[in-house]
Amino acid sequence: MNNSQYDKSSVNSIYNFASRLEGKNLIQSADLPTNVVNSRNRGDLGRLVEKYYFCHTPPNNREPDFADAGLELKTTGISDYKKPTKSGEVIKAKERLSLTDINYRTIQHEQWESSTLIHKCNLMMILFYKYNKAVPVIEQYFAMKPLLVSILSSKLKQTSEDLDFIEKISLRISEDDLEMIRKDWEFIRQKIIDNKAHELSEGDTFYLGAARKGSGGENESLKKQNESDIGAPSRGFSFKQNFLTKLVQGHSKNLTSIGVGRTLTFDEATSLKFDSFIGLSEAEISRELNYSTNSKSRKWLLASRILARSGQKILEFEKAGILMKTVSLTRQGEGREHMSFPAFVSMELATQDWQDSDFANQIENKFLFVVFQEDENGEDRLIKVLYWNMPYQDRLEAERVWEDAKKRLQKDAKDLPRSTESKVAHVRPHAKNKNDLDISPQGEMIVKRCFWLNKSYIAEVVK
Template sequence: MNNMLFDYDDNDIKSIYSYAKKLESRTFRDIKKEFDDSGLTYYLNPRDSKPVHIVKESKTGYTSNSKAKGQLGGFLERYYFGYQPNSHQGADFEKVGIELKQTCIDLTKKGEYRAGERLSITNISYKEPVVEDFYASHVWEKIKKILLVHYLRDKSKDRMDYQIKFVNLFTPPQKDLDIIIQDYKKINDKIKQGKAHELSESDTLYLGACTKGSTAIKSMQPQYYGEHILAKKRNFCFKQSYMNYVLKNYILTNNVPYESIIHDASSLGKMTFEEYIIHRIEKYVGKTDKELCEMFEREYNNNEAQWSHLAYLMLGIKGNHAEEFEKAGIVVKAIRIEKNNTIKENMSIPPFKFKELVQETWENSTLFNYFDTTRFLFVIYKSDGDCYKLIGSQLWNMPYNDLNKVVKAGWENIKQSLLNGVRFTLKQINNGVRVENSLPKKKDNPILHIRPHAQKSAYLLKDGTQIGDLSNANELPDGQWMTTQSFWINNTYLYTQLNVLKKSR
């Protein structure tokens, strides 16, 4: 029998942490084997003389249900720490106030670690009034002292063979807590307005309100406030962008050099972080891009990156990585309004793969997740002679109904067109061949459309005809290849979302 299993004092933080650190470099299967060989049971008093309990993989669900992310955490609770998983709102190690949380990390093609998911914290209750005081809330109870276990996810392996990489005690630092508290208030304010059904992760910066998995549509509950409209069950969570920052800057040693917008919490005064950002940029309203480049001693090169970089410079950031933006998943986008009061460019978002899109449902789709978790800082310029003049800025996330009705309908239309099979028509033009396709066009949806992401086109058609370099394409469900596409937000829709224009009307 291995007498080292469960060998810790649950009254002592150092003892718990020292025992937990022994998880590093071990797989879940290693833990299973140690438990199987130990003769111990997993109940609260592990040394009681109870029957031997062997982990039955076929019965636990730890490997069979890949969507049940929390089950690996439950596995550690039972078979390494020796207590029953629970759903109560207190900390897991109640005597010392430590909460056990496990989360996955992924290894990128560049050999870098990235957070694989958001970190669920605790349920959002619709059955009772919200707790106004953050420090009296279940959220604070769960995050004030986290025993954070990172394991490496490798989808080519059995989940039991995932390796635990890092174990750390983590408490969000005060500069993060200041913004987390603002997020908590913003979520609660929406709930108190009877608008829990409109909650979105993109409403907030670090602390989000996430849906509870793929069954969210089936898990509707009446709200305590307002007209008791049914709302999806949600959890408080740390957003994936924040968890990625935690991993890179608080867990790993090879820190990415991010600059901070807020150097001292007192600089916020009574302003929220969002108000502070807008206030900083507002100081420069009326300046042209040329004047701003001169002020910040930046070359005026008139390329796409210039206008976004000016936003960072106005916020006191020399490069293009702001600490708070990385944590919050905020994307900076420069918008230029032309003399005829139109926006010339549509706004691109990351490319997608056809065969992956058709396997998705709306709520687990890459597109939904992107808009549901991403906030944008729009920095808005207007044509002024041969320059563009700064006229304002705003933090924006896509409105709930726009995303879940209009964008959803457009996405479903595109998905169905891909499943039906894309038809191609080749037309001769002066300098070669133009390939037209049957996919929905910009006119078919008022908010978004798809068009090529790559500058060079490439196709492989059913009859074997190949056009261009297929590295600029990806495969369709029917085996043909087509130029890689991105979703684009329509410029006409963007124009309607700009607050600075609404104020001037």
């Protein structure tokens, strides 16, 4: 394969050449050196595609990969891919889509429309491969045609021929989503200007994230901030995993929008839904909604129907990966229940690094807390709703608990951090029943466990 088979200055030509990958893997599509084939390479498929399929070396600067065409190339995995049905293709992004590195020292001088992010990624061609953990990257199959995505159409500078082509086949990010992405970018930029880059979290924002880029761990080299002696881990802009999934899937009939976009923020749109229910008891909310249930998840189901009377999932929540959780307080304002996360696999936890751990990713989510409190008559009443993501110092404490759990797990899987040992988090059982078991590093069968946020901590958060 050689680059004479396509024109590096033409979006149309590059796209058509990339389309030949559909249904094939890299071994079938490119002349790979013997050492690459024999290594059963598990590295970066995107770089291998650029080097061996496109025979192209991208510029080592902030220009798009195909600078002459103004086109950035991205390669990412998808899972749960199914053939098209009447309702469309079923696609789930394997991970967030990395866009470009964040320069803590120069972003303060940037404006959104002329930013490094827009300059490099305003027009992207995304190649999707069907992720299969069991096989090397060079044997992963490209599952669909490339996807052209344009962010700011007004800033496209391609030739008139390419602009016509882009207009016909590209996926345009909606104005509402674009406004939210701009606000996310502004939030991240302002936090860096305030010398708080070390406090950045993916839970800070909704669609555009500031994802960790470094190797992690205590040996990671930290980046200098402008006016702070505190070093910050490397981060890069990314489209969040859920946003990428919904971007590719399009708007499903099974999702309801709450109107977030150019005119309403997440807080405003959510308040419009909940305000008329604040102060009502569970029974009163049920009557207002004409919905009754005896489920243990009754509060959560009522909250879902406040947001969408049909009980459908919320489009904006699906895009942003927002987790809605109900919180129950006693009459005195104390938490009734610890807050659980999915059960972990002990053998995996014992070998993970914090940065790559499930718990680290889980606490970087953004949450919507729907808060009920018992009144003087013993009835639970809806008192408030709020968006929340875990503050930096509390994330450090959660990391300490996780590291302690990992260390103790390798010695005695039954002796893990308790709720009395941290103000933030602990470990306790989280199994469906007594037969829902996990194997410990010591080879014992034990009941599954998970990390929990302490009920006293959650009560403080929602005060």
